Amino acid sequence: MPLVTSKEMFKKAYKGGYAIGAFNVNNMEIIQGIVEAGKEENAPLILQVSAGARKYAQPVYLKKLVEAAVEYSGLPIVLHLDHGDSFEICKACVDDGFTSVMIDGSKYPFEENIALTKKVVDYAHSKGVVVEAELGRLSGIEDAVSVSERDAAFTDPDEAVEFVERTGVDSLAIAIGTSHGAYKFKGEPRLDFERLEKISSMLPNFPLVLHGASSVPQEFVEICNKYGGQIPGAKGVPEDMLRKAAEMGVCKINIDTDLRLAMTASIRKYLAENPSHFDPRQYLGPGREAIKQMVIHKMRDVLGCSGKAPESISSL
Ligand SMILES: O=C(CO)COP(=O)(O)O
Ligand SMILES: O=C[C@H](O)COP(=O)(O)O
Numbered sequence: 067m068p069l070v071t072s073k074e075m076f077k078k079a080y081k082g083g084y085a086i087g088a089f090n091v092n093n094m095e096i097i098q099g100i101v102e103a104g105k106e107e108n109a110p111l112i113l114q115v116s117a118g119a120r121k122y123a124q125p126v127y128l129k130k131l132v133e134a135a136v137e138y139s140g141l142p143i144v145l146h147l148d149h150g151d152s153f154e155i156c157k158a159c160v161d162d163g164f165t166s167v168m169i170d171g172s173k174y175p176f177e178e179n180i181a182l183t184k185k186v187v188d189y190a191h192s193k194g195v196v197v198e199a200e201l202g203r204l205s206g207i208e209d210a211v212s213v214s215e216r217d218a219a220f221t222d223p224d225e226a227v228e229f230v231e232r233t234g235v236d237s238l239a240i241a242i243g244t245s246h247g248a249y250k251f252k253g254e255p256r257l258d259f260e261r262l263e264k265i266s267s268m269l270p271n272f273p274l275v276l277h278g279a280s281s282v283p284q285e286f287v288e289i290c291n292k293y294g295g296q297i298p299g300a301k302g303v304p305e306d307m308l309r310k311a312a313e314m315g316v317c318k319i320n321i322d323t324d325l326r327l328a329m330t331a332s333i334r335k336y337l338a339e340n341p342s343h344f345d346p347r348q349y350l351g352p353g354r355e356a357i358k359q360m361v362i363h364k365m366r367d368v369l370g371c372s373g374k375a376p377e378s379i380s381s382l
């Protein structure tokens with residue numbers, strides 16, 4: 067089976083009240099860890115590549131590695147550009163065989179975001195590629211100090227409807243209180259579920275996307291810190307909130323930080339406990355295994371996409 071788009075995956079996920087995991091990939095071990103998990107769980111997969119990942123690994127390496135993953139696993143896999151910031155990078159990825167691209171025009175005024183997104187949609191759709199866009203600014207609820215500031219930062223439901231209608235985009239990333247990285251909340255974690263409910267009810271059957279959705283599991287933060295790391299106070303989105311979001315129209319949940327934490331915790335521990343070892347396979351192996359276990363946990367206990375590979379390809 068070749069790479070697939072996320073169309074069928076999202077349809078099934080929406081109906082089933084679960085979400086597909088979109089995992090960031092940067093090298094072979096990360097891809098292998100994620101794909102082993104997908105195989106074990108028989109789950110559909112979105113492998114996403116950021117501009118930073120393309121720069122780090124070179125586009126051709128990542129593309130060939132993902133193609134190898136498709137051949138090796140037989141799973142439905144989407145190759146997605148994460149946070150494309152220009153028409154040019156989106157076009158390059160479409161031309162390169164990606165099956166999905168994100169155009170992130172969220173930093174632009176509404177009309178400019180619409181115009182840029184529409185340009186990408188027109189090009190991508192003409193090549194059979196699907197497009198994700200973003201509306202609203204990712205920030206924690208406590209960062210948006212007043213209600214009016216929160217309204218200004220988070221996705222406006224009426225604007226979301228207009229944006230989707232005018233761009234013809236296939237999915238939309240929304241801002242409801244999540245943010246990127248390992249420091250998402252200073253106080254209690256909170257998401258604006260009322261807003262999600264409203265957006266979701268005004269855009270029926272339309273797949274929403276949650277960025278910044280790592281949970282920053284404390285056991286991994288502790289392992290990092292115990293073995294020489296310094297990431298005190300790291301905090302993420304509680305997993306029950308992600309499960310709830312998946313039942314409310316969120317079909318794609320982006321996870322990068324948790325993979326970084328799992329891999330780094332395991333490598334730090336390994337090297338601290340085996341100071342005489344210097345063969346990279348000795349520590350990258352456990353790093354890859356830590357990614358696999360993290361992704362299995364997400365699929366089974368958070369996203370609900372375990373066992374869903376067959377239905378997401380059934381009518382392709
Ligand atoms: O949104 C993401 C990638 O686009 C990743 O979010 P995290 O930093 O929460 O893992
Ligand atoms: O949202 C960003 C992802 O976590 C990718 O991060 P990156 O740009 O450092 O590759």
Ligand SMILES: [Zn+2]
Binds near residue numbers: 246320
């Ligand atoms: Zn993101």
Ligand SMILES: [Zn+2]
Binds near residue numbers: 363
């Ligand atoms: Zn967990």
